[in-house]
Amino acid sequence: xxxxxxxxxxxxxxxxxxxxxxxxxxxxxxxxxxxxxxxxxxxxxxxxxxxxxxxxxxxxxxxxxxxxxxxxxxxxxxxxxxxxxxxxxxxxxxxxxxxxxxxxxxxxxxxxxxxxxxxxxxxxxxxxxxxxxxxxxxxxxxxxxxxxxxxxxxxxxxxxxxxxxxxxxxxxxxxxxxxxxxxxxxxxxxxxxxxxxxxxxxxxxxxxxxxxxxxxxxxxxxxxxxxxxxxxxxxx
Amino acid sequence: xxxxxxxxxxxxxxxxxxxxxxxxxxxxxxxxxxxxxxxxxxxxxxxxxxxxxxxxxxxxxxxxxxxxxxxxxxxxxxxxxxxxxxxxxxxxxxxxxxxxxxxxxxxxxxxxxxxxxxxxxxxxxxxxxxxxxxxxxxxxxxxxxxxxxxxxxxxxxxxxxxxxxxxxxxxxxxxxxxxxxxxxxxxxxxxxxxxxxxxxxxxxxxxxxxxxxxxxxxxxxxxxxxxxxxxxxxxx
DNA sequence: CCCGTGCTTCGGCCGTCGCCGAAGTGCGCC
DNA sequence: GGCGCACTTCGGCGACGGCCGAAGCACGGG
Numbered sequence: 001x002x003x004x005x006x007x008x009x010x011x012x013x014x015x016x017x018x019x020x021x022x023x024x025x026x027x028x029x030x031x032x033x034x035x036x037x038x039x040x041x042x043x044x045x046x047x048x049x050x051x052x053x054x055x056x057x058x059x060x061x062x063x064x065x066x067x068x069x070x071x072x073x074x075x076x077x078x079x080x081x082x083x084x085x086x087x088x089x090x091x092x093x094x095x096x097x098x099x100x101x102x103x104x105x106x107x108x109x110x111x112x113x114x115x116x117x118x119x120x121x122x123x124x125x126x127x128x129x130x131x132x133x134x135x136x137x138x139x140x141x142x143x144x145x146x147x148x149x150x151x152x153x154x155x156x157x158x159x160x161x162x163x164x165x166x167x168x169x170x171x172x173x174x175x176x177x178x179x180x181x182x183x184x185x186x187x188x189x190x191x192x193x194x195x196x197x198x199x200x201x202x203x204x205x206x207x208x209x210x211x212x213x214x215x216x217x218x219x220x221x222x223x224x225x226x227x228x229x230x231x232x233x234x235x236x
Numbered sequence: 237x238x239x240x241x242x243x244x245x246x247x248x249x250x251x252x253x254x255x256x257x258x259x260x261x262x263x264x265x266x267x268x269x270x271x272x273x274x275x276x277x278x279x280x281x282x283x284x285x286x287x288x289x290x291x292x293x294x295x296x297x298x299x300x301x302x303x304x305x306x307x308x309x310x311x312x313x314x315x316x317x318x319x320x321x322x323x324x325x326x327x328x329x330x331x332x333x334x335x336x337x338x339x340x341x342x343x344x345x346x347x348x349x350x351x352x353x354x355x356x357x358x359x360x361x362x363x364x365x366x367x368x369x370x371x372x373x374x375x376x377x378x379x380x381x382x383x384x385x386x387x388x389x390x391x392x393x394x395x396x397x398x399x400x401x402x403x404x405x406x407x408x409x410x411x412x413x414x415x416x417x418x419x420x421x422x423x424x425x426x427x428x429x430x431x432x433x434x435x436x437x438x439x440x441x442x443x444x445x446x447x448x449x450x451x452x453x454x455x456x457x458x459x460x461x462x463x464x465x466x467x468x469x470x471x472x
Numbered sequence: 473c474c475c476g477t478g479c480t481t482c483g484g485c486c487g488t489c490g491c492c493g494a495a496g497t498g499c500g501c502c
Numbered sequence: 503g504g505c506g507c508a509c510t511t512c513g514g515c516g517a518c519g520g521c522c523g524a525a526g527c528a529c530g531g532g
Contacts, residue, residue: 008261018251025244094246147410149383174383
């Protein structure tokens with residue numbers, strides 16, 4: 001009945017949405033920014049379709065997922081960058097010991113590809129994300145020592161590249177996102193998303209398969225070297 | 237058995253710690269940065285001492301709380317600023333509709349005092365936090381438009397005030413913390429904590445009662461006006 | 473037009489978890 | 503040294519929630 005109770009109730013309800021292993025697996029899978037069908041998620045999580053249907057109901061009702069019905073398919077994706085950030089933040093906080101050790105060659109290959117470069121919802125992450133972020137900071141385009149913000153030179157750099165940044169949006173331009181594999185922050189926020197989009201549009205990198213892993217192309221290596229002084233060796 | 241499963245398990249376990257109303261109420265209460273006894277929390281949450289004892293076991297085991305035994309008392313507090321940030325982040329995300337409407341005069345008074353000024357674990361929040369943050373930004377001491385970072389002038393300002401900032405710590409110097417009541421970011425991180433500590437040490441503000449609410453003193457109004465050009469009217 | 477497929481609804485099962493009160497432990501105080 | 507208080511442990515209860523399979527829709531393709 002007190003103010004605290006209402007807040008506690010709401011907090012517990014929100015956390016409760018994430019507090020189930022199956023739902024957590026769905027949210028983590030959806031971090032790839034794609035829309036999955038209910039069936040795909042059910043197979044991914046290893047539960048019956050009926051079970052997953054109910055989980056999706058809860059996540060949608062809780063505002064974490066957006067859904068789109070197409071024919072007999074139910075497509076579902078994260079409701080937005082804020083939700084992705086929430087999941088990322090929480091996931092980044094789990095103890096490193098809980099991290100999985102690959103057991104097969106195939107797994108090890110996939111894991112190292114993910115560690116080299118991947119997307120983190122809408123921005124670049126993994127080694128690639130860190131290297132780009134550090135290069136931006138080294139060139140005075142990003143202030144990372146006293147917080148996390150683009151400098152005026154940074155704004156000009158984006159402008160010169162023809163990457164438009166919507167500065168009126170409520171979303172912060174630059175935000176630090178803690179990397180799982182590197183345990184260091186990389187560029188997220190509107191600028192991180194715009195840069196990532198540009199990297200794909202300009203052919204700097206391409207997705208490996210259908211997942212979140214990303215590979216830097218030869219053209220990408222040239223562009224990153226020229227624009228940010230990044231050596232190709234740092235990306236491997 | 238896959239990597240996703242291990243991550244999902246850990247994520248669900250972490251969220252599960254917050255997914256109970258009683259535990260959530262404890263964590264929210266502990267945001268006042270004080271150490272509470274088990275009995276106080278039990279009374280606060282409205283459950284039996286035995287029930288709360290088990291909740292504390294889980295929160296401590298999960299690393300969210302630190303405990304200290306003194307005689308027959310069990311003092312417990314948040315394990316650190318990161319945990320406070322986690323709880324704050326999650327709490328800030330709950331829909332405004334869930335917020336409580338005060339029903340009595342006493343409640344309304346307490347709520348408005350909290351809205352005017354309070355601490356958010358270790359930094360200033362509420363109207364006070366926003367006004368200070370905006371004033372820092374207006375004077376070019378804090379860059380808020382392209383992210384969230386202190387400027388060189390900002391570093392000099394802290395230095396001139398004799399507020400030491402540990403720049404070697406892993407904790408970010410400046411970080412945005414979203415305010416519940418104002419729905420806008422205010423200064424958190426090492427600089428926010430140092431500024432808050434200084435504000436209390438210098439007598440700029442004092443706690444109202446035993447809670448998180450804070451009142452600006454006459455000396456505080458003078459200091460804020462002189463150092464940051466903040467008008468006293470903005471604080472009311 | 474009918475069949476197959478993808479999803480949903482329903483009933484029922486089972487495990488987990490929060491809760492309590494009673495009994496037990498340990499500490500401090502008189 | 504014994505009483506009282508703060509906390510813990512234990513047993514048991516009840517509720518909730520996740521899970522499944524079966525049956526029921528709804529859409530698209532043949």
